[in-house]
Amino acid sequence: MISFKKIIMHRLKMPLKYPFANSSTTITEKDIIITELHDQDGIIGYGESVAFDSPWYTEETTDTVQYMMEHHLWPLIKKQQINHPTELKLHNIRRNHMAKTAIEGAVWDLYAKRTQQPLYQAIGGTTNQIPVGAAIGFQSTDEQLIEKIAQALEQGYQRIKLKIKPENDLHTLETVRNHFPTTPLMVDANSAYTINDIDHLKKMDPYHLMMIEQPLASDDFIDHAKLQHEINTPICLDESIHTLADVQTAISLNSCKIISIKLAKVGGFTNAIKIHDYCQEHNIPVWCGGMLEAGIGRAQSLALATLPNFTLPADPGASNRYWHQDIITPxxxxxxxxxxxxxxxxxxxxxxxxxxxxxxxT
Ligand SMILES: O=C(O)CCC(=O)c1ccccc1C(=O)O
Ligand SMILES: [Mg+2]
Structure with a gap:
């Protein structure tokens, strides 16, 4: 039986090595919370809040995570006793998935340490090797973009993900494909398009993209289905996927062919595993999206990506792509x-x- 004695929240700002720009915002720094959870025997598990300081990606921010943890999640969890992390009861608190993950991830880490096994094994992972790709934000010039891609490929990254927006997408694809005709390539729009852009988005078909991530708004399951019907490029949903019900909706409407699972977006490992299993049963490949995580969040995301239906390269790569110095060793x-x-x-x-x-x- 595990019970929880105290939690220490460490809050710190980490400047990114390079600004990360997408169709909504430019991120230069992360404001993170590391959760240090102690059980009755003094064993410690760690979690991380991967939220941003503004709610551009989901509704949550680092401040809302801290608030939820102090006022709702910790008071709920400290009363619980569990044998296994899947017994944790968080459903009386709606949404707030990043806040839940900052604690649920720590519970899984703690459980894996208590049972003397790596976290990836505790969640049912079948390998400790994860293929990874590189996500590259907007650059100020084409030359810089080409240079960044070349560097990532030299470092061994298995695919390149580019951010796109309507103003520069076709030009970027033309330039990049001229330099890298056969590199596995995908794009992420972070909801920069609407259903009126169908004809425009069709023009991406000749570039042989692995997928286009989240072209439309996060709640547009029906419009994504209309779009997927019209374009050859597989649609991958990212911001649309927060729950198993979202996945069921997307699959039954044919809104996408691929799903990006992020631990923090779906509220932790227990939910992520259920989503993974459902996608596997429905022949929908999944992959692990990134949140510009610091070391704890990064290690946990990568542990998730060891489940067998994570068949496409993950976003979270080497610590030194993002940070001058990460918060983990090694x-x-x-x-x-x-x-x-x-x-x-x-x-x-x-x-x-x-x-x-x-x-x-306490
Ligand atoms: O390298 C990474 O960690 C992921 C890069 C990325 O695309 C991203 C980063 C922060 C928030 C959302 C996204 C996204 O996948 O949309
Ligand atoms: Mg995305």
Whole structure:
């Protein structure tokens, strides 16, 4: 039986090595919370809030995560006793999936350490090797973009994901395909289009993209289905997918052919595993999207990506693509296009935090 004694919230700002620009915003810094969860025996599990400081991607922000943790999640969790992380009861709190993940991830880490197994094994993962791709934000010039892509390919990344928006998409694809005719390539629109752009989006078909991620608004399941019917490029839903019910809706309407699962978007491992299993049963490949995570969130996302239906390269790559110095040792590394997760119990990396603001909840 596991019960929870206290949680320490470490909050810190981490400047990104390079600004990450997409169709909605430019991210230069992350404001993260590391959750340090203690059980009755003093065993510690870690989680991370991967929310941004503004609600451009989902409704949550780092401040809402902190608020939910202090005022709703911790009071609920400290009363619970569990044998297994799937017994955790969080459903009386609606949504707030990133806040839930910051705690649920820590519970799984703690459980894996208690049972002396790597986190990826505790969730049912079948390998510790994860193929990874590189996501590249908008650059100021074509030359810079080509240079960034060339660098990522030299470092072994197995596919390139480009951000797009209506103003520059076809030009970018033409330029990139001229330089890299056969590189596995995909694009992410972060909802920059509407259903009126069908004819425009059809023009991407000749570029042989692996997929177009989230072309339309996050609640547009019907319009995504109309669009998928008209274009050859497979649609992948990202911002649309928060729950198993979202996945069921998307699959039954044929709104997409691929799904991006992010641990934090779906509220943690237990939900992510259910979504993974459902997609597998319905022959929908999944892959692990990234949130510009610091080390704890990165290691947990990659652990999720060891489940067998994660058949496409993941976003979260080497720590040094994002950070001057990550908060874990060793840092996450990519070799020959793969991350190899440590076989130590739990997430397998040690936390190495600079001095931070701390709040202790008991
Ligand atoms: O490399 C990464 O971590 C992912 C890059 C990325 O595309 C992204 C980063 C932050 C928030 C949302 C997204 C996205 O997939 O839409
Ligand atoms: Mg995306």
């Amino acid at each position: 840092e996450v590394e990519v070799q020959n296009g793969y991350v190899t997760l440590p076989k130590r119990p739990g997430i397998g990396y040690d936390l190495n935090l600079p001095t931070t603001d701390q709040k202790v909840l």
